[in-house]
Amino acid sequence: MNDFGTAERIAQIKAASDRLGELIADLTDEQARAATELPEWTRGHILAHLGGMGPAFARQAEYALRGEQIAVYDRGPVSRNGLIEANHDKPAQELREAFARGSETLYAAWEKLGEEDWQLPSPYRGSLLATQLSYWREVELHAVDLGLGYRLDSITDELADHLLQFLAVRLPAGVTAVPSDGGPAIGDPQATVTVRGTRRELAGWLSGRPAATAPTAEGAAALPELGDWP
Known part of the structure; x- marks a missing residue:
């Protein structure tokens, strides 16, 4: 796609999060506790991680638009890991809802950004564009990690x-x-x-x-x- 840019990438990210939502639509509590190929992480850990990433990146956009910067997580990796540990064993329905809610929060924040705003500074890898690219990678790669039939053979x-x-x-x-x-x-x-x-x-x-x-x-x-x- 010669004209591939921000709008096209965000469309792919939204499609990826929709697809992940479909993958976990019928996930049971027992299946959410199943181990994955990621060391010491269950499916619940992956979903808790993704559920927290959406709001974290959304606030990066919100603060950047105000000319401010804020840590992705208040206490860095300690806070991130604590959220994952606190939420990974919740019922599958709550994990689904947290992921969907987090994605919606992120996309709502992104809709307020103009093309030039993606270059605004962010503590996460330097710019808001880095958060967009990261969410793209994370949603797609972790969809594979869930072990529910999605493989990298299917990526764009x-x-x-x-x-x-x-x-x-x-x-x-x-x-x-x-x-x-x-x-x-x-x-x-x-x-x-x-x-x-x-x-x-x-x-x-x-x-x-x-x-x-x-x-x-x-x-x-x-x-x-x-x-x-x-």
Whole structure:
């Protein structure tokens, strides 16, 4: 999509949150307690996290419009983690409602932003645009983590491209990743190891949410170990 921009991205984010809502529509309390591939996190932890992220990012927008800045969570990671721990074992219906309510709060705050407002400063990665991109990533990747049938094979081209650019820093020195279905290579231009795959396969590998098929490595016996999440 050559004219892909803020409006198109927000449309994709709203579609992603609607899809996640459909995935959890019939989730039972027992299923909400089930473990996920994320260490020590159940589905309830994921939903509590997403339910808190919407209001947290909404207030970033509200304060930025007033020319002010505020922490994403009042006490940083301690507050974020405390909210997740306090809410993860709530009934599935309450988790669903919190996610839907949080998303609605966020979208209502975003509707007040003009195109130039996305460059307003925010403590979260520097600008309001960073909160928009983060919510896009989080809703889509955690939809995969829920283990309810959604996979990275289904993500849009635009999200796949964004994930490759955002996660390129995870590639170690001497490694480049080359999309086989178009798009620029990422990583070390002087690489001795080349990882090839579709954009979705590479995005899955870099994000730790593998697609149906994995990329392949040339110049190494196995896919290289990745660095920290940015």
